[in-house]
Amino acid sequence: MKKNISYPAVMTGLFCAFLGLGAALSVFMPRRTFSETENRYLAKRPALTWEAVKSGKFGSDYEIYLSDQFPFRDSWIGFKTAAEKIQLKKEINGVFLGKDGYLIEAFYAEDMDPELSKKNLDALAAFALRQEALLGDGHVKVLLAPTASEILTEKLPASASPFSQAAATDFLEKAGLSSMLVPVRDALLQEEADGPDRPLYYRTDHHWTASGAYTAYQAWASASGLTSLEPSGFSVETVSEDFLGTIHSRLNVPVKPDSIELYRPIQEPEWSVFYDGSQEPVHSLYSMEALKTRDKYRVFLDGNHGLTRIVNPQADSGGKLLIIKDSYAHCFAPFAALHFPETLMIDLRYYNGRLGDLIQEQEITDVLVLYQIPGFLKDRNISKLVWG
Structure with a gap:
């Protein structure tokens, strides 16, 4: 008597065959080290050791490796996104x-390691207080920028409930940094409420735009006792209208690209920029x-460099500024x-x-x-703030 094959069993078999075919093809296809679409380095094949197998690390690392090297990965991401839409x-x-x-990165409290988060905030507080004691009141500022999910709340789906990023600045206020904190969240919320002339965040990328950065600059300058250059002091130049950012790469479906704008001072200084200790400037x-x-x-x-030095011979004040940063500062x-x-x-x-030696x-x-x-x-590199 013939045995009936159930629908779930057929689907399971097809799925396993699909994964097996993908794994087999990945053996013969060239290894990719970097994904242009996702703008990141892809996982390398993990080393096979007894300790790694025993601990389970080899299995989890190999799963990540296969995912990164899966044939036609970018196309499958787009197919999966379309199916879920x-x-x-x-x-x-x-x-x-x-x-x-808008494609807005989702952050939840469970995405954060509470121990690492507290360690980073403690390191920042210790560093900032120590440097203020050395450089003087008003010479150390902390600008922790909220992401789009915190500012563009009207763009979020009704069901979205990302974690409140204000908890980070609340922690620093209690640690004694109130006078050092740049009120950037309030500035961005006010600008968004007023209806900005230009978007504050990209629709397809996790960064703020040059307009968002300009709003933050005004808040920082005011907090630092500096006079910010008015909007009329800049010409705004659109240099790209086909930018698809890092958030889009997670979905890989057709969307309207972003525009990239540059704020160029009408009276632009004769810049000299040195990257990573180079003696040859870029102007x-x-x-x-x-x-x-x-x-x-x-x-x-x-983009990303360990050390960047910008020289401006037409600066309107003296001194030297050190920015310790991620790519939001670019x-x-x-x-x-x-x-x-x-x-x-x-x-x-x-x-x-x-950093202490560099500052001195x-x-x-x-x-x-x-x-x-x-x-x-x-970020697991924040501990470097307390190296000295």
Whole structure:
């Protein structure tokens, strides 16, 4: 007598066959080390050791490796997203499908490691208090930038409930940093409520736009006792209208691209920019060649570098500014650098020197710590702030 094969069994078999075929193809297809679409390095094949197998680490690492190297990965991501959109899902792969075409990164409290978050905030508080004691009141500022989910709340789906990022600044206030905190959240919320002329955040990327950075710059300048350059002092130039950012890469479906705008001072200084200790300066704050690549946001100060030095011979004040930062600072620094003859930028992911020594040797007069809040809470390099 023939045995009936159930529908679930057939689907399970087809799914296993699909995975097996994908795994087999991945053996013969060339290994990819970097994904232009996702703008990140892909997982390498893990080393097979007894300890790794025993602990289960080899299995989990190999699963990540197979996922990253799966044949036609980008196309399958798009197919999966399309299927989930048909099901009317409003959050896919950690992204809220917001109103007006906004793709907004979803952050939840459970995404954060409470121990690491507290460790990072403690390190920042200790560093800021120590540097203020050395440099003087008003010379150390902390700008923790909220992401789009905190500011563009009207764009979120009705069911969205991301965690409140204000808890990070509340912690720092209680740690004694109230006078150092730049009220950037209030400035962005007010600008959004007033109806900004230009978007404050990209629709397809996790960064704020140059307009968002300009709003933050005004708040920082006011808190620092500086006079910010008025909007009329800039010409705004659209340099790209086909930017698809890192959040789009998680979904890989057709969307309207973003525009990238540059705020150029009408009386622009004769910049000299030195990357990672180079003795040969670049005479622009913008890497226009990056606009020909997938990672167009790299147009701002050529993307990630361990140490960037900006020289402005036409600065309106003295002193030296040190910005300790993530990539949110890349479109912010062109504004801040207008006020200092020299501005240094440090990315702790790529810089391993002792910050205390750098501040002393370079005769730094002002310090700004600028990070996106969720990124700061999850960054495992923040401990470098307390190295010395």
